[in-house]
Amino acid sequence: MASLSLSDQILLLLTKKDDDGGISSLDLAAELGEEDHQKVVGAIKSLATLDDVIRTEQYVRNVLSLTEEGKIVVSQGSHEFRVWQNIPDSGIELDTLLLGDGGSTRVGLNKAVASGWVRIVKKDDGKSWVERCLNVEVVDVVKSQLLQIINGDSAPLGDDVITDLKRRRLVVSNSVTTFTVSRGANFSQNVERPEAELTAEMMANEEYAKKNFKPYNFNAMGTTLQGGHLHPLLKVKAEFLSILTELGFSEMPTNRFVESSFWNFDALFVPQKHPARDVQDTFFLARPENCTRLPDEEYVARVEKVHTVGDYGSDGYQTPWRREETQRNIMRTHTTAITGRVLYDLAQQKPFKPVKKFSIDRVFRNETLDATHLAEFHQVEGFVADRGLSLGHLIGIMKEFFGRLGIDQLRFKPAYNPYTEPSLEVFAYHKGFKKWVEVGNSGLFRPEMLRPMGLPEDVRIIAWGLSLERPTMIRYGINNIRSLVGHKVDLRLVYSNPLCRLDKVRES
Numbered sequence: 001m002a003s004l005s006l007s008d009q010i011l012l013l014l015t016k017k018d019d020d021g022g023i024s025s026l027d028l029a030a031e032l033g034e035e036d037h038q039k040v041v042g043a044i045k046s047l048a049t050l051d052d053v054i055r056t057e058q059y060v061r062n063v064l065s066l067t068e069e070g071k072i073v074v075s076q077g078s079h080e081f082r083v084w085q086n087i088p089d090s091g092i093e094l095d096t097l098l099l100g101d102g103g104s105t106r107v108g109l110n111k112a113v114a115s116g117w118v119r120i121v122k123k124d125d126g127k128s129w130v131e132r133c134l135n136v137e138v139v140d141v142v143k144s145q146l147l148q149i150i151n152g153d154s155a156p157l158g159d160d161v162i163t164d165l166k167r168r169r170l171v172v173s174n175s176v177t178t179f180t181v182s183r184g185a186n187f188s189q190n191v192e193r194p195e196a197e198l199t200a201e202m203m204a205n206e207e208y209a210k211k212n213f214k215p216y217n218f219n220a221m222g223t224t225l226q227g228g229h230l231h232p233l234l235k236v237k238a239e240f241l242s243i244l245t246e247l248g249f250s251e252m253p254t255n256r257f258v259e260s261s262f263w264n265f266d267a268l269f270v271p272q273k274h275p276a277r278d279v280q281d282t283f284f285l286a287r288p289e290n291c292t293r294l295p296d297e298e299y300v301a302r303v304e305k306v307h308t309v310g311d312y313g314s315d316g317y318q319t320p321w322r323r324e325e326t327q328r329n330i331m332r333t334h335t336t337a338i339t340g341r342v343l344y345d346l347a348q349q350k351p352f353k354p355v356k357k358f359s360i361d362r363v364f365r366n367e368t369l370d371a372t373h374l375a376e377f378h379q380v381e382g383f384v385a386d387r388g389l390s391l392g393h394l395i396g397i398m399k400e401f402f403g404r405l406g407i408d409q410l411r412f413k414p415a416y417n418p419y420t421e422p423s424l425e426v427f428a429y430h431k432g433f434k435k436w437v438e439v440g441n442s443g444l445f446r447p448e449m450l451r452p453m454g455l456p457e458d459v460r461i462i463a464w465g466l467s468l469e470r471p472t473m474i475r476y477g478i479n480n481i482r483s484l485v486g487h488k489v490d491l492r493l494v495y496s497n498p499l500c501r502l503d504k505v506r507e508s
């Protein structure tokens with residue numbers, strides 16, 4: 001019997017049982033030589049996965065068990081009994097009795113006094129003494145109550161006694177899930193258990209061909225992780241990241257929230273009078289108010305020229321351009337500031353090499369806050385730089401990118417950006433909302449932005465930007481941005497949301 005597995009032993013016990021009334025897992029544990037109940041439950045559960053070999057019914061019971069202190073009472077007697085025992089016939093001075101005691105003697109003394117086993121008397125010298133009361137029968141009731149509990153016979157004790165024992169922290173009650181097991185229609189003492197795992201050995205010795213495998217349980221829930229939960233934004237970010245890297249894009253270094261107006265605006269041919277450069281739209285830094293370093297002076301001079309009098313066939317804005325304005329530090333309003341820096345670096349590498357780049361990071365705008373707007377959000381931005389690119393390529397790449405996000409129906413609307421021409425707003429049909437929603441902004445970067453950087457005249461750059469929050473809210477059915485970002489976020493949302501799987505099934 002010892003060599004049999006726990007489940008085989010359970011099957012054997014069920015075989016021997018003549019009626020089929022079922023047997024409790026607690027009794028099984030006892031019959032199997034005081035086996036650990038949890039292990040017995042584990043074995044029952046694994047047998048229950050087999051096709052009607054056994055039948056089970058689940059019960060939840062409250063089971064009383066002794067605490068460590070309760071066990072001491074069983075072996076040495078209750079506190080009050082121990083106090084009574086320790087008092088010599090001549091009595092003992094109270095201070096001596098309580099000497100060096102952590103409190104259990106005091107508890108025992110109070111109880112022993114209350115039970116009428118001992119009394120405290122004042123001697124002539126003013127000292128308190130503890131003496132045994134004579135002619136009382138001392139029965140350690142508490143100990144016998146605990147013994148009753150150990151023997152599973154706690155019912156006659158009544159609720160008040162149990163409550164008192166719990167209050168004295170001698171017993172605790174735990175809810176225990178138990179099972180009643182009986183034979184199923186396919187019961188047999190020797191069940192053939194299908195394999196749960198395909199191992200390397202089975203493959204090597206070709207045993208797998210003869211084995212019967214357990215079917216997959218696609219309905220099984222995974223266990224919830226206790227830590228390391230990803231916020232929905234991070235899950236969608238990871239999904240974007242994998243789509244973009246699959247498409248051959250590499251990531252730009254976005255590790256700066258503070259940017260000079262030069263990179264955020266001027267380098268992108270945003271006129272100094274543009275409303276976006278207003279305090280109503282942009283956060284300006286008070287300290288340090290200005291950046292100390294601009295990129296190389298010749299480049300800055302070319303930017304100034306294209307803004308003021310025009311260059312490369314453009315008339316520019318024909319308005320004054322102030323150097324102080326370009327140096328003002330701001331919280332970046334878009335990640336296109338980073339794109340500008342990366343393109344400038346690219347222009348310095350000769351000969352020009354085509355690249356595909358993307359970034360996903362935080363940007364800041366002085367917005368009026370409402371259900372869908374915060375003063376900061378994330379942008380997903382990308383560009384492709386190569387010779388011979390056209391609007392057709394831009395539309396093609398938008399279709400490919402959004403197609404991989406499960407967004408098939410796209411519409412493009414002519415738009416305006418200071419740094420792109422032509423510019424297109426991208427709209428997607430949202431099947432849930434049954435309407436077209438704006439998902440991004442895109443275009444071909446203007447020569448007024450690219451040529452001062454030193455990029456060859458025939459290089460074309462298609463680029464786009466979208467928010468990370470919008471697809472995340474759509475994906476997770478969140479309609480208020482405050483449920484997604486900030487102190488009102490319900491952590492359960494973070495714990496329980498599924499991994500982000502954007503619906504990639506394309507409808508034909």
Ligand code: PHE
Pocket residue numbers: 333334335336381417420441442443463464465466
């Ligand atoms: N910077 C634009 C925005 O903030 C997005 C964009 C990026 C548009 C690149 C065109 C090209 O909305």
